[in-house]
Amino acid sequence: MAKASAGRSALSRQILLLDSFSTNQPFLTISQLSRRSGLALSTTHRLMAELTETGLTERLDDRTYRLGVRLWELACRTPGAIGLRETASPYLHDAHAVIRQHVQLGIADGRDVLFLERLSMQDAVVSSTIIGGRLPLHASATGLVLLADSDPDALADFLAGALPSYTDATIHEPRALRAALADVRRQGYAVTDGHIHPSARGVAVPVVGAAGETVAAIGAVVPNDSQPWLHIVQTLRTAAERTTTALRAAARPASDPDASPGGRYRALVHSSDQSMEFLSRDRPIRQ
Incomplete structure (x- = not known):
């Protein structure tokens, strides 16, 4: 053969x-x-x-x-995914210090969420997310936020494909998924109770890029219980807004007075202001 x-x-x-x-x-x-x-x-x-x-x-x-x-x-030199992870990192850590469960950063890649970062606690609720791992867009809160920003043709193509279920709560019908995405657009966040595991609740918000498009989503996985969770949305929104501010600064030329020091490197490296200023200089390389 x-x-x-x-x-x-x-x-x-x-x-x-x-x-x-x-x-x-x-x-x-x-x-x-x-x-x-x-x-x-x-x-x-x-x-x-x-x-x-x-x-x-x-x-x-x-x-x-x-x-x-x-x-x-080699992967650490990519200005796209790794640059986004670097830029969002301090704000993810801030959110994680408040939520004290799982906090993650994901981007859309094909029919999946690709997770660029995940912060966890030893005693946190069960989560299937790993760095470099994937989940179907329709099955997680992070994925729903990303899918909600799809153009109509891309969404129609997605709905024409398989929508596998992880639990009884996983959205697996196109009509139900369209309704859920409409809720995400109206609310500005997604919540999924037990869609991946019965014990876990997903909460996610969009990260907006310099051009106003959704470039990523910041999410949390917390216990699927009776505890209030709206404060988690606000914590994630704060992290997302700060990431957006950093991305917009990175999109400006280094000569722009509103850009961060070393602005042209912000898409690849995120560090202290003094470090960024140092990295922005053209330095001779010793032979």
Whole structure:
């Protein structure tokens, strides 16, 4: 039987191998990588040797492989997702200090929420969120906030796809999802009681970018009980508004008097004002 990878470039085959790793299975053998990627065993062996040589994967003493630190290093240079995480980080920590459960930052990616950050407490309620993890947009409060900002065509495409359920409370019908999204737009926040786990309640608000679009959502996962939760919305809104202010400052040129020091670096790095000013300077590199 012909392999599904026939006709692919070397780069796309290497991406297939990298995508074979998951949070549940971070260590894989050559045979497992071959099966998961659909690549021939000999091709898998050759490409994994190249990936390991460049540091994108690492080979362990037991002959299993894992993703390499080099991938993390490269990811930290991306001005999009990581820059947003850096910018929002101090405000997420402020919110977490008040809420003392799970606080998270997510962006829309395809049909999913991709979580860029998650802060937790040892005794917090159950949560399925991990950094770099995903959840379907329709199933979480963070996802509903992001989906509510979709244009009509994109929303219609989303509703035409599958809406899997995690619990009896998960929204799984298009009409119910449209109604929930209308509520999110009207209220400016989303609340999901037991949509992922019966014991957990999700609360989320949008993060608005420099152009007025929703670029992310800040959410919290708290116990799904009788305790009031509206104060959580306000805490998250404060974090989102401060993140928006920082993003707008980052969008301005460094020459703008209202921009933060080192403004042109704000999309990639977020640190103290003195550090940002230092980073904004053109410094000679020692040979």
